Amino acid sequence: MKLRDLAGILPVEGIASVDLEVTGISSDSRQVKAGVVFFALAGTKADGAVYA
Numbered sequence: 718m719k720l721r722d723l724a725g726i727l728p729v730e731g732i733a734s735v736d737l738e739v740t741g742i743s744s745d746s747r748q749v750k751a752g753v754v755f756f757a758l759a760g761t762k763a764d765g766a767v768y769a
Contacts, residue, residue: 723754 720737740752744765749755757765 720754 720739723739738752739754742754742756743749744756744758746755746765757767759765
């Protein structure tokens with residue numbers, strides 16, 4: 718999947734390149750590696766946007 722595919726269905730801002738290959742999705746910043754998209758979610762203990 719290309720980042721452009723996600724950008725077309727999600728409210729996103731500030732994408733540098735929509736031609737990047739996406740190999741996974743994670744809401745845990747510790748699991749992010751090349752090709753993985755990080756989604757910052759507000760949690761009960763912390764706001765994921767702090768780690769974005």
